[in-house]
Amino acid sequence: MIPVLEARSLVKTYGRVVGLDGVSLQLMPGEVLAIIGDNGAGKSTLIKCLTGAETPDEGEILLEGKPVSFKRPQDARHAGIETVYQNLAVSPALDVASNLYLGREERRAGVLGSVFRVLDTKGMRVRAREELTRLGITTLQDVTVPVENLSGGQRQAVAVARAAAFGSKVVVLDEPTAALGVRESKQVIELVKSLRDRGIPVILISHNMPQVFEVADRIHIQRLGKCAATITPKSHSMTDAVAIMTGAAAA
Numbered sequence: 001m002i003p004v005l006e007a008r009s010l011v012k013t014y015g016r017v018v019g020l021d022g023v024s025l026q027l028m029p030g031e032v033l034a035i036i037g038d039n040g041a042g043k044s045t046l047i048k049c050l051t052g053a054e055t056p057d058e059g060e061i062l063l064e065g066k067p068v069s070f071k072r073p074q075d076a077r078h079a080g081i082e083t084v085y086q087n088l089a090v091s092p093a094l095d096v097a098s099n100l101y102l103g104r105e106e107r108r109a110g111v112l113g114s115v116f117r118v119l120d121t122k123g124m125r126v127r128a129r130e131e132l133t134r135l136g137i138t139t140l141q142d143v144t145v146p147v148e149n150l151s152g153g154q155r156q157a158v159a160v161a162r163a164a165a166f167g168s169k170v171v172v173l174d175e176p177t178a179a180l181g182v183r184e185s186k187q188v189i190e191l192v193k194s195l196r197d198r199g200i201p202v203i204l205i206s207h208n209m210p211q212v213f214e215v216a217d218r219i220h221i222q223r224l225g226k227c228a229a230t231i232t233p234k235s236h237s238m239t240d241a242v243a244i245m246t247g248a249a250a251a
């Protein structure tokens with residue numbers, strides 16, 4: 001089986017700091033791949049390199065077996081990879097619906113849209129509401145509210161909803177539940193499961209071990225810029241995973 005997304009021996013340095021020291025990763029069709037690791041282990045750098053937010057110094061990235069080199073996140077997005085970065089990429093002044101459609105705004109039908117570029121605001125709001133309902137996100141009642149008026153958790157929900165709605169090949173979530181309450185975290189995990197059920201593989205970075213062990217098919221453990229091991233919830237316990245993560249045990 002060809003991986004949907006693959007990294008081969010990625011290296012990324014920031015001056016003298018080594019962010020990634022030869023990391024490989026394979027995301028298989030339909031799976032949830034969790035990435036865990038201590039702070040500074042290179043988790044965010046790894047997904048930034050995979051999704052065009054950073055350019056690796058060395059190594060290869062393949063999408064469905066073909067080499068790709070994304071120069072910016074939009075390139076990856078156009079290729080079907082939707083990412084929610086750790087430092088949230090929502091536009092605070094825009095409302096929920098506009099955030100959902102950011103960068104892929106829909107125009108009105110006919111000359112209004114094609115010549116005068118008039119946005120189909122009403123249509124986007126209706127579809128944004130439908131999309132949120134379909135995704136089971138119930139904490140956002142009003143899609144016309146500017147995102148700056150939402151709680152951290154609700155903003156996170158908007159970003160995750162956008163990724164889930166538009167990710168056609170891969171969805172990547174970097175600590176999506178870090179700012180969320182218990183109920184909202186559950187919703188995000190349900191969303192991850194529903195993406196998997198729709199056949200869309202997910203890369204999930206999380207510190208929440210019970211969550212990771214509940215939802216992941218495989219777990220990539222990052223340690224000091226390297227992949228220390230790739231395990232599964234069946235092969236290893238949470239205690240084993242933490243031991244590998246901290247260097248107390250080998251895989």
Ligand SMILES: Nc1ncnc2c1ncn2[C@@H]1O[C@H](COP(=O)(O)OP(=O)(O)O)[C@@H](O)[C@H]1O
Nearest residue numbers: 014017018019038039040041042043044045046
């Ligand atoms: N833009 C940057 N400039 C300098 N150092 C960075 C930058 N981004 C990440 N790093 C460093 O790279 C290492 C890996 O960071 P990161 O990938 O964010 O870790 P994680 O997401 O696992 O906490 C850390 O030592 C971090 O300080």
Ligand SMILES: [Mg+2]
Nearest residue numbers: 043044045086
């Ligand atoms: Mg990080």
